[in-house]
Amino acid sequence: MAESSGSVPPASPPHPPLLSGGWYHGMSPDEVLGPGRYPLHVPGDKSVRKALLLTLGFGPAGLCYVSRSGGLICSALTMLAVIMFGFPPLLIAWPLSMVCAAIMASGMHAEYQGR
Incomplete structure (x- = not known):
């Protein structure tokens, strides 16, 4: 079998699952896990x-x-x-x-x- 003249493509790391939030871990308890920060509505005090x-x-x-x-x-x-x-x-x-x-x-x- 003949050898190919093309080069080997560079290796790329696998992408993290989208639902895990990847490498980002939220700093605040008002954020949900995910690919970004999503502010949650915090209900106010009710009399x-x-x-x-x-x-x-x-x-x-x-x-x-x-x-x-x-x-x-x-x-x-x-x-x-x-x-x-x-x-x-x-x-x-x-x-x-x-x-x-x-x-x-x-x-x-x-x-x-x-x-």
């Missing part, structure tokens, strides 16, 4: 008193103070129940949303204080 007042005044829509998606879902389900069964579901949904708002806000308050 339990304010959460209770908003849910007392606005019902399930007041949950949006603590959780937008939770408030919108709870409001939509409450409206659906009111349409189907009349106003008695409000007697359950209103206090239940107040309890949920207080629990969620106290959890966010405790997490914020722990940082």
Whole structure:
């Protein structure tokens, strides 16, 4: 067999897996592993008193103070129940949303204080 006249290409090190972050290791706990730095949204401190007042005044829509998606879902389900069964579901949904708002806000308050 005849020898080739071409040269041997230079060796290149293998690339690190993209999900491991490669050689970069985050400096802050607010970063995720990956090929770059991605800042994460840190939820702020939520007042339990304010959460209770908003849910007392606005019902399930007041949950949006603590959780937008939770408030919108709870409001939509409450409206659906009111349409189907009349106003008695409000007697359950209103206090239940107040309890949920207080629990969620106290959890966010405790997490914020722990940082």
